[in-house]
Amino acid sequence: MRYQFPYASKGQVIGLLGGSFDPAHEGHAHITREALKRFGLDRVWWLVSPGNPLKTRGPAPLADRVARARQVMQHPRVDVTDIEAHLGTRYTAQTIARLQAIYPQVRFVWLMGADNMAQFHLWQDWRGIMQSVPVGVLARPGQRISARMSRAAALYAPYRIAGRYGQLLAHAHAPAWSFVNVPMNDASSTAIRAKGNWSTQAG
Numbered sequence: 001m002r003y004q005f006p007y008a009s010k011g012q013v014i015g016l017l018g019g020s021f022d023p024a025h026e027g028h029a030h031i032t033r034e035a036l037k038r039f040g041l042d043r044v045w046w047l048v049s050p051g052n053p054l055k056t057r058g059p060a061p062l063a064d065r066v067a068r069a070r071q072v073m074q075h076p077r078v079d080v081t082d083i084e085a086h087l088g089t090r091y092t093a094q095t096i097a098r099l100q101a102i103y104p105q106v107r108f109v110w111l112m113g114a115d116n117m118a119q120f121h122l123w124q125d126w127r128g129i130m131q132s133v134p135v136g137v138l139a140r141p142g143q144r145i146s147a148r149m150s151r152a153a154a155l156y157a158p159y160r161i162a163g164r165y166g167q168l169l170a171h172a173h174a175p176a177w178s179f180v181n182v183p184m185n186d187a188s189s190t191a192i193r194a195k196g197n198w199s200t201q202a203g
């Protein structure tokens with residue numbers, strides 16, 4: 001059966017939250033709701049990754065992670081997808097380029113927690129990502145300072161939109177990024193896995 005890409009109408013602004021979601025938790029749901037509000041997004045798509053290229057540990061099977069993510073995130077403006085598995089992409093720069101080609105009338109905003117901002121300069125073609133989409137960063141416990149001191153934050157400092165004007169991000173031209181100091185939630189997949197409440201079957 002042909003893969004059904006999510007529907008998006010012309011001019012919509014879609015936030016993309018990529019993640020291992022191994023497993024999804026309330027922290028993901030929380031930053032998604034905050035991103036919808038704080039960055040002026042129409043929708044958010046979760047991109048449940050076939051596997052983070054920087055993580056050596058293989059995650060649980062994709063279908064299990066998608067099923068759990070759909071239980072955790074039930075919101076009329078959020079779609080949980082496994083788009084990358086269908087595109088055959090793992091690197092974010094490639095995923096974004098493909099999505100922009102498939103949806104030329106849609107604006108995408110890349111979303112991530114502060115821990116990923118701190119490491120962003122290790123991602124493949126991270127400058128290319130900054131040049132192609134606005135980036136919305138959400139506070140995460142213990143990670144605010146490292147994100148703000150990160151290489152990406154330093155290099156792109158002139159393009160930062162203050163968090164209180166985060167709504168501007170949706171229609172900003174890249175490069176543009178914003179860090180919002182949302183109330184924090186300390187949930188993490190690592191902690192859930194450590195408690196043994198999730199599939200130990202790595203893919």
Ligand SMILES: Nc1ncnc2c1ncn2[C@@H]1O[C@H](COP(=O)(O)OP(=O)(O)OP(=O)(O)O)[C@@H](O)[C@H]1O
Nearest residue numbers: 019020021027112113116139140185187188189190
């Ligand atoms: N509690 C949280 N607060 C803010 N951002 C979060 C939180 N949990 C996850 N994120 C962000 O959501 C995205 C996907 O996260 P991921 O699936 O890796 O979850 P995780 O809890 O960080 O997993 P792990 O502990 O296995 O690294 C990342 O951008 C991450 O920064």
Ligand SMILES: O=C(O)c1ccc[n+]([C@@H]2O[C@H](COP(=O)([O-])O)[C@@H](O)[C@H]2O)c1
Nearest residue numbers: 018019020049052054091092093123124
């Ligand atoms: O493109 C890269 O080089 C790259 C390196 C590390 C992480 N990512 C993406 O970042 C997102 C968050 O990953 P994770 O494992 O921290 O949930 C997910 O979409 C990954 O594919 C992407």
